[in-house]
C-alpha cells in the first residue's frame with residue numbers, strides 16, 4: 001500500500017542541517033511508523049550523541065567542560081493516542097517492542113537491575129511527567145525509535161535516548177519547557193538508571209549550536225557558550241576511534257563511575273573543612289558540595305584576582321586549590337579509609353556516606369584516593385579554560401593545534417594516572433594515534449573502555465584512519481568487517497543540538 005508522506009520540516013531553520021544529512025532516515029522512520037501503527041506520527045524528536053573534546057569527569061565537580069554534539073543521534077517518531085498505554089518499538093529488531101500501562105497518579109517503575117533498552121525511555125518519560133506535573137492524566141503514546149549512536153562506548157547514546165524521551169513526552173502532552181528545564185529534567189531522569197551522572201551529556205545534546213563546540217559552565221548556573229573551532233585551510237577534524245572494549249557504566253558503577261563521584265565529593269567536604277569554610281552557608285547548604293563551590297567560596301569577596309581576565313583568574317584560583325589539596329591530602333597518596341574521612345570531618349561514617357548519596361548510589365572501595373582525584377579535577381578544569389582560549393584566539397597556525405593537542409594529551413595522562421579511568425587499549429590507541437600524526441589524543445566519555453578522540457588535520461584523516469586500522473584494529477580485532485571498522489573509527493565535525501520535527 002503506497003502512502004503519500006508529507007515532508008519532514010524543522011521547526012527552526014538552524015536545525016535544517018540534520019534534515020539535509022538524514023532526510024532519508026526521517027522518511028523511512030515515518031514509513032515504518034505508518035506500517036506499524038497505521039497512521040502518521042505527530043512529530044519526530046531528535047537528540048544527538050556527543051564527543052567530549054576535553055574536560056573529563058569534572059562536570060560533577062561543577063567545573064566547565066568542552067564537548068560537541070555529533071551527527072549520530074536518537075530519533076523517536078511519536079503519535080499521542082487516547083489510551084492509557086505507551087507503546088515503544090525500535091526499527092532495530094535486536095530491541096523487542098515494549099509497552100507499559102500507567103494508572104492515574106502512579107509513577108512508572110524502573111527496575112534498573114534488569115537491563116532493558118526501554119529503561120532509558122522510561123527514565124525520560126517519568127522525569128518529563130514529573131517536570132510538567134502531568135502524572136495524573138498523561139496521554140498515551142505510540143513511539144518508534146531509530147538510534148544511530150554506538151552503544152556503551154562513551155558517545156552518550158544513553159543521554160541522547162533519555163533527552164529524546166523527555167522531549168517526546170513533553171511534546172506529546174502538549175507542553176513546551178525551556179531548554180534549561182529540559183536539560184535539568186533529562187539529567188535527573190537519567191539518574192533513575194543508577195549512575196550519579198553530571199550534566200555534560202544532556203546539556204550538549206539539548207543545547208549545542210550547529211557547527212560549534214559547547215563551553216558548558218554548571219556553576220553558579222548552567223550556561224552554554226558556543227565556540228567555533230579554529231577554521232583553517234586545510235581544516236581540522238576530530239576522529240573518533242572506538243577501542244571496542246565495552247565499558248558497562250551501569251554494571252560497574254560501584255567501583256568506577258559512582259565511586260569517582262563520591263571521592264570528589266568527600267574531597268570537596270574535606271577541603272572546605274581544611275579552608276575553614278565548611279560552616280559557611282554556601283558550603284553547608286550545598287547539595288552536593290563540589291570542588292567548584294569550595295573554590296568559589298574560598299575566593300568569595302575581595303580576592304585580588306577578581307579584576308583579572310577570566311583565564312588568569314581561573315589559573316590563579318585553580319593553582320591555589322591544587323596547592324591546598326596537595327597540603328591536605330599529600331601525605332595520603334595511598335588514599336583515605338572511610339573512617340579517616342569521617343574523623344577528619346568530625347562525623348560518623350554513616351552520616352558522611354548519606355551526605356554523599358551512597359545510599360542511593362552504592363560504592364565499593366577500601367580507600368578513597370582523594371589526592372589524585374582532586375589533582376585531576378583542578379588541573380583538568382584549567383586545561384578546559386585554556387583550550388577554549390586558544391580556540392577563540394583566532395590563531396590557526398600549526399603551533400595552535402599543537403597547543404590544543406598537548407592539552408588533550410595531558411588530559412589523557414591525567415585520566416590514566418590520577419583519575420584511573422583509562423585502560424590498556426585506550427592508552428595503546430592514543431599512542432598509535434600520536435605516532436600516526438594526531439596533534440592530541442585522549443579517551444572521551446567516562447572511560448574504562450569505549451571511545452577515544454583525536455585532533456587531526458582533515459587532509460590527513462584518511463591516512464590517519466588507515467594507520468589506526470592497520471596498527472590497532474587488525475592486530476587486536478582481526479575479525480572486524482569493513483562495515484564494522486567504518487563504525488568503529490570515523491572523522492566527525494560538530495553537529496547541531498536536539499530538535500522536534502513536524503510535517504509540512
Ligand code: NG1
Pocket residue numbers: 052055056057058059060153154155156158159190195196197198199200201249444445446447
Ligand atoms: P558517559 O559514560 O560517557 O555517558 C559520563 C557522564 C558525564 C560525565 C562523563 C565523564 C552520564 C549520563 N554521563 O559519560 O556526565 O561525567 O562520564 O566526563 O552519567
Ligand code: MG
Pocket residue numbers: 156157158159201
Ligand atoms: Mg552514557
